[in-house]
Amino acid sequence: MAHPDYMDSIEACAAHYGQDADAMREYLIAGHERAVTLDNRGPIEFDENGKLTRDIVDAYNKHGFYVFTGVLKQDELGDIEQDLTRMKKRFPVGPGEKVTADGSPALGADCTAPNLVWSKPLGDPLGGSELANGRHQVKLHEPKAADDAPEAAPFILLGSLQFSETCLRVYGHPQLLKVAEEINGKDFAPFNETLFIKEPGIGAAVSWHQDGTTHWDSEDFDGGIHGFNFMAQVYGSTAVNGVWVLPGSHTLGKVDIKKLVEESGSERIVGTVPLICDAGDVVMCNRQLVHGSFANTGFEPRITVNMGFHRRSSVLGVMGAGTHNEAQMFDAELIAKRSEVIGYGIAARRQRFPDEEPFEYQPFVEQGLSYQWNEDAKASLHDYNALDLSI
Numbered sequence: 001m002a003h004p005d006y007m008d009s010i011e012a013c014a015a016h017y018g019q020d021a022d023a024m025r026e027y028l029i030a031g032h033e034r035a036v037t038l039d040n041r042g043p044i045e046f047d048e049n050g051k052l053t054r055d056i057v058d059a060y061n062k063h064g065f066y067v068f069t070g071v072l073k074q075d076e077l078g079d080i081e082q083d084l085t086r087m088k089k090r091f092p093v094g095p096g097e098k099v100t101a102d103g104s105p106a107l108g109a110d111c112t113a114p115n116l117v118w119s120k121p122l123g124d125p126l127g128g129s130e131l132a133n134g135r136h137q138v139k140l141h142e143p144k145a146a147d148d149a150p151e152a153a154p155f156i157l158l159g160s161l162q163f164s165e166t167c168l169r170v171y172g173h174p175q176l177l178k179v180a181e182e183i184n185g186k187d188f189a190p191f192n193e194t195l196f197i198k199e200p201g202i203g204a205a206v207s208w209h210q211d212g213t214t215h216w217d218s219e220d221f222d223g224g225i226h227g228f229n230f231m232a233q234v235y236g237s238t239a240v241n242g243v244w245v246l247p248g249s250h251t252l253g254k255v256d257i258k259k260l261v262e263e264s265g266s267e268r269i270v271g272t273v274p275l276i277c278d279a280g281d282v283v284m285c286n287r288q289l290v291h292g293s294f295a296n297t298g299f300e301p302r303i304t305v306n307m308g309f310h311r312r313s314s315v316l317g318v319m320g321a322g323t324h325n326e327a328q329m330f331d332a333e334l335i336a337k338r339s340e341v342i343g344y345g346i347a348a349r350r351q352r353f354p355d356e357e358p359f360e361y362q363p364f365v366e367q368g369l370s371y372q373w374n375e376d377a378k379a380s381l382h383d384y385n386a387l388d389l390s391i
């Protein structure tokens, strides 16, 4: 059999795992092979009534994730790559710093809501810590980075839409918003938006976790109550650099991850599969799935444009979890303010792709609201993530 491209990174990754190298290699290969045979990948498709096709909904409900292929086209991916290159030049010189390498004010320097999260290269800064409500119960292996790796590198950018117009345009993607409507209802609400930055040889791990915090003991608990994330892939996603998930675990309630790791005999949780994507694919990933990613010891970068959505009933009148911003009560006014970003996303996208039919968000239609993308709108996004609907 021909040596597939991804094998070089699998070998490089395995080599970082010492006496577990063979086990890691086997896990990565088996996970890849299983992932690509699951019945949950293909283009976004709607039926003759405009509903997301039954096959897609059923596969998503069964596995807790669906890989939508070919959603972002080459022109859009090119825009995003250029924008990311520009944005990286605006990153501060180090954690907590306010200036860039050339001494200009850094991205986010004037923000009060959180934005860049840093890690040592190939670290697992959240694993086994109390951060993010302690939801990352175990610490993953932290492979040794090359001697010339930086001391710290950004790996998560919160509130990303205020820094990136191209990500905002992805947020306004008509088919993705239609999927959000189909899954979470016509009055669906935002959650938050982030970039996950996994540079080769540097990108940190995100230890196994489930995202939800608020509704595990709710009498209305079900497989969708904590919403989902779209994970749009700028370069693709592999067994080495991608998110791994435990299919079906979104229906299990709160999972004892320490026990799962113990029972699996290692951090390679039995039954997990990686999200295998080409550039332009977008994964819809249930937030209740057990998921995580290993440090990127391979050769390919992964940049994920993450954007989450909720059912309105999951956030209205709910006390926030405080995982992504200050805990606060989500009332109708706050949700309406936070939803303006949907209007700006649609408007920004219309400027770049005028031939595309824009999505119509029903709460705006009902209230006669319309949004323009201009300098005032841009300014209004400053610190918008202070209102993230973190549950």
Ligand SMILES: O=C(O)CCC(=O)C(=O)O
Binding pocket: 196, 206, 211, 229, 242, 243, 291, 292, 293, 304, 306
């Ligand atoms: O992209 C990653 O590596 C982690 C993503 C994740 O944990 C999340 O979106 O909740």
